[in-house]
Amino acid sequence: xxxxxxxxxxxxxxxxxxxxxxxxxxxxxxxxxxxxxxxxxxxxxxxxxxxxxxxxxxxxxxxxxxxxxxxxxxxxxxxxxxxxxxxxxxxxxxxxxxxxxxxxxxxxxxxxxxxxxxxxxxxxxxxxxxxxxxxxxxxxxxxxxxxxxxxxxxxxxxxxxxxxxxxxxxxxxxxxxxxxxxxxxxxxxxxxxxxxxxxxxxxxxxxxxxxxxxxxxxxxxxxxxxxxxxxxxxxxxxxxxxxxxxxxxxxxxxxxxxxxxxxxxxxxxxxxxxxxxxxxxxxxxxxxxxxxxxxxxxxxxxxxxxxxxxxxxxxxxxxxxxxxxxxxxxxxxxxxxxxxxxxxxxxxxxxxxxxxxxxxxxxxxxxxxxxxxxxxxxxxxxxxxxxxxxxxxxxxxxxxxxxxxx
Numbered sequence: 001x002x003x004x005x006x007x008x009x010x011x012x013x014x015x016x017x018x019x020x021x022x023x024x025x026x027x028x029x030x031x032x033x034x035x036x037x038x039x040x041x042x043x044x045x046x047x048x049x050x051x052x053x054x055x056x057x058x059x060x061x062x063x064x065x066x067x068x069x070x071x072x073x074x075x076x077x078x079x080x081x082x083x084x085x086x087x088x089x090x091x092x093x094x095x096x097x098x099x100x101x102x103x104x105x106x107x108x109x110x111x112x113x114x115x116x117x118x119x120x121x122x123x124x125x126x127x128x129x130x131x132x133x134x135x136x137x138x139x140x141x142x143x144x145x146x147x148x149x150x151x152x153x154x155x156x157x158x159x160x161x162x163x164x165x166x167x168x169x170x171x172x173x174x175x176x177x178x179x180x181x182x183x184x185x186x187x188x189x190x191x192x193x194x195x196x197x198x199x200x201x202x203x204x205x206x207x208x209x210x211x212x213x214x215x216x217x218x219x220x221x222x223x224x225x226x227x228x229x230x231x232x233x234x235x236x237x238x239x240x241x242x243x244x245x246x247x248x249x250x251x252x253x254x255x256x257x258x259x260x261x262x263x264x265x266x267x268x269x270x271x272x273x274x275x276x277x278x279x280x281x282x283x284x285x286x287x288x289x290x291x292x293x294x295x296x297x298x299x300x301x302x303x304x305x306x307x308x309x310x311x312x313x314x315x316x317x318x319x320x321x322x323x324x325x326x327x328x329x330x331x332x333x334x335x336x337x338x339x340x341x342x343x344x345x346x347x348x349x350x351x352x353x354x355x356x357x358x359x360x361x362x363x364x365x366x367x368x369x370x371x372x373x374x375x376x377x378x379x380x381x382x383x384x385x386x387x388x389x390x391x392x393x394x395x396x397x398x399x400x401x402x403x404x405x406x
Contacts, residue, residue: 014034036077175207188211
């Protein structure tokens with residue numbers, strides 16, 4: 001039996017489906033075409049003037065003949081919609097008296113409409129089981145940011161933020177309900193999907209780790225923490241929140257329930273993967289800071305020398321690199337540094353565009369030579385890079401030892 005209902009999805013990829021036919025926004029050459037369709041669907045129930053459409057689709061428009069450009073674009077949009085069935089273009093997108101509108105008399109479903117209605121029903125429900133079912137239905141409708149491919153459009157940004165926050169609140173409300181019912185496995189499932197869609201929301205990781213712990217999956221919780229710490233360090237140069245770190249430390253403490261012999265402790269330390277990797281050791285900034293303090297405390301007595309270096313990535317003019325170029329540069333440079341430095345050297349990210357390195361037993365001249373070689377090797381390996389590398393050096397000063405009995 002044919003399904004003549006038009007099914008529209010705007011959360012995540014933009015798709016329109018009818019019967020067994022589907023069209024979606026994956027063709028970047030038709031960006032403005034999809035923006036026109038999306039704008040009219042989002043403003044369903046409204047008649048949109050030509051000037052409003054031009055401002056939304058051509059934000060800096062200076063077309064010599066805007067009326068002609070809009071007519072051409074609407075014709076192309078209708079042709080695209082005709083793929084869903086004969087004459088669907090004219091049925092979906094209509095124009096009267098110079099105003100454009102989406103035909104709401106069609107049989108259609110729209111995911112953002114369903115999302116809003118389901119959340120509203122959940123908010124009004126006083127029955128916890130019904131509320132839980134409605135919230136589960138709502139979060140399942142969220143497949144990604146609103147019109148994800150058009151996230152930079154000025155009219156899309158506030159709408160995307162609105163649905164982002166609605167989804168985040170819905171997930172937290174649902175997880176709290178599931179926790180109250182001791183449905184920890186279901187809470188883990190919800191949080192896992194949510195972190196994939198919103199990888200930078202620490203609240204989601206806190207709930208995910210907590211529910212993994214409650215289902216006796218502490219090792220998984222520890223791995224989640226390490227993944228989060230690595231991502232935050234690489235992307236933003238920051239560490240997880242105090243609350244997340246506190247939960248992590250409690251989990252680590254619970255994992256070991258019996259006393260260890262010194263041979264067991266040594267075996268655990270020797271089995272640490274980072275120790276066995278060739279070249280320098282990369283670690284998160286918390287661990288780097290702890291090692292820095294340990295080395296600094298020992299220098300007072302040992303008389304050794306350690307140099308600290310900060311390697312900064314900018315564009316060729318000394319300004320910030322675009323996020324995508326910076327991400328590629330960071331990954332490539334990290335690999336190069338790890339293989340270039342010695343086995344006892346240590347590095348971390350101290351900001352999204354800076355590496356910090358500790359070089360034990362290397363004087364200033366040798367340390368400078370090492371950093372200069374890394375910069376030259378990077379440029380030789382990636383001659384078309386948009387990045388410029390610079391470094392500064394200074395010795396690690398001994399931390400004075402104070403005897404409390406003196």
